[in-house]
Amino acid sequence: MSGLDTIFALSSGQLPSGIAVIRISGSRCRFVIETMAGKLPSPRKASLCEIVSFEDKQVLDQGLVLWFPGPKSFTGEDCAELQIHGGRAVVAAVLRSLGSIDGLRMADAGEFSRRAFENGRLDLTELEGLSDLIAAQSEAQRKQAYFQSRGELRQLLEDWRHRLIHMRALVEADFDFSDEEDVPGSVADGVWDKAQELRDEIATHLNDGRIGEIVRDGFRIVLMGLPNSGKSSLLNALSKRDVAIVTEIAGTTRDLIEVELDIAGYLVVVCDTAGIRDSGDFIEQEGVRRAKEAGDQADMIIWLWEAGAEDGAPETNLGNQIVIRSKDDDGSLKTDLMTISTKSGYGMESLISLIARQLETLVSNADQRLVTRERHRSALVDSVTELTIAIEDKTGPNDLRVEYLRKASDDVGRIVGRVDVEDLLDVIFAEFCVGK
Ligand SMILES: Nc1nc2c(ncn2[C@@H]2O[C@H](COP(=O)(O)OP(=O)(O)OP(=O)(O)O)[C@@H](O)[C@H]2O)c(=O)[nH]1
Ligand SMILES: [Mg+2]
Structure with missing residues (x-):
């Protein structure tokens, strides 16, 4: 809160970059801008200024300076932004100079947001929304995080x-x-x-249906089936990478192998598992145990059943489970089930559309809150x-x-942070990056 150190940090991404944004918040902000930019610009208007070093007034760079007087700023304190050239030496020189001023120090991870919370600018759910917005990888995550950050x-x-x-x-x-x-x-x-x-x-x-958590953390699809049914080949085909080892030896996969994918704008976590069979091999047994456990926690199970094989249907319906015949290379198998081939690509588009439809149905009826x-x-x-x-x-x-x-x-x-949440704050703000 105010009265504390004035904090600063590089809020933009990795260097070098076209532009770097340095954020400053706290009671000494006005002094810093007047000293290093030579004047205090009009509130919330970009001003082109020479940025000089605090110690010897040498010009460090030229850039845009924005001044956000408190309490109507992100943190509720006086804030400023320096938009300078994103060269490593430029940024290092400006940060070094800021650090040499009495009462100024580098911000900790999430410290700007924490001040915003402590000054009543945002509640905890809005802050979590902001943190999710920065971490969002899929379109659905972006939308959800945006609405949450907007309250x-x-x-x-x-x-x-x-x-x-x-x-x-x-x-x-x-x-x-x-x-x-x-x-x-x-x-x-x-x-x-x-x-x-x-x-x-x-x-x-x-x-x-835990839709909010599914959008945020990913829709978990677990690939299951007998050994050799083509699970690892399907994982590789979906992720378009050679992630899992594929061999003609039954019992190749033992560990769970997870890949994150974007399907129709949703984060999907696909998990390859060991083929289900009774085995005298201790390691394989453990793999089968883990496969079943992963199946229990899945949002959707894809059970693969090799096209040419008599055996291979699932013994039980494990919940949201679809059974697919695999290795139908020329699409000639007569069956009511969906068929695919990772070798020829047959049925792969239909499978991806099926997953996308499931997700869209799940999310379409959902509340935004x-x-x-x-x-x-x-x-x-x-x-x-x-x-x-x-x-x-x-x-x-x-x-x-x-x-x-x-x-x-x-x-x-x-949940919103109105009642004794002191013990929670360190955990929540640890999710944030420096500069946010
Ligand atoms: N013709 C054909 N062969 C396939 C196809 N998919 C997988 N295979 C072959 O089937 C064998 C087993 O494939 P995997 O993907 O390792 O099967 P898995 O289910 O992961 O097997 P485990 O890890 O042992 O449980 C390999 O020799 C693959 O090349 C396919 O669509 N068509
Ligand atoms: Mg495998």
Whole structure:
């Protein structure tokens, strides 16, 4: 917060680059700009300035200077940006000069964002959205992160929290006035119906197929089947790289091999596994155990069954599982199942479209205010549990029921960072890069 050191960092990417952006935030920002750029530009307008060294006033570079006076800045403090040439020596000279000024130091990872949070400029979900936006690799991740960074999830959570606080206030008011005979009925009468409505609303929101987490962390497809059914060949074909070892020896793959792909704008994690069979070989057995475990955690299983083989169908349906006949090189196999060949490419486009369709169906009905992290989900699950206790304890004392309403609103408040989250902050901001 203000009163702390003034911080600075290179906020743009790797050097050398066309332009480098150095960010500064804190109470000495105005002094730094006046001294090193020679003047304080108009707020939020780019000004071309010579940047001089603090120590001996030698010109270091010429660049654009932006001045964002607090509190209406990203961090809430006085901030500035220096857009200079992205040469290594240029940037090093400017950073060195900034570091020589009293009260200035290099920012830690995520420190600009942390100050924005501590000064109430952004809540935790918006900051997590920003961190996701910077890390986004797929179009779906970008969209989701953008909406979260713009406060879509925060608004929903704030609404829930305010409703919970209001309910609590009504019940508390009720026991304050309970001795007065002329109070008609009980003000708290309607509260428990409202609590039930809200509990159902949160529970429905949680029942979203974990789409937010799937978009953020990737849709997990696990390739399974008997040994030699072509799983590793399929992984290589999908990733267009020679990732996994392919041989005609059954039992080649033992470890799980994961590849991240972009399919139709979604991050997809494809996982190759050991072929399922009983084996006396301890290492292979362990591979089979890991394969099954990966299958349990999959969003989708692709079970491969070799075209020429009698055996090879899955013994059980493991959930969202599709069975595909592999090695159908000329597309001549008579079957109702989808067939592919990684050798000739037959059926590969259909397979990719099938995956894309699954993802599009999953995401198309989704709310934009998705829960994107386990942290959010577990807090909401707790709040549903606490609300349920409060609602169902109909004969219990009101002060106990109110206590559960308070716990439920604290759980929601913790997601946005309104309630004791000090212990969480280091974990959350560690995800950020320096300069953000
Ligand atoms: N003709 C033909 N051969 C294929 C095709 N896909 C895989 N193969 C061959 O089948 C054999 C086994 O392929 P893999 O991809 O290693 O099979 P796997 O399922 O990973 O086998 P394990 O790791 O042992 O479980 C190799 O000799 C491949 O070249 C295909 O589409 N057509
Ligand atoms: Mg293999």
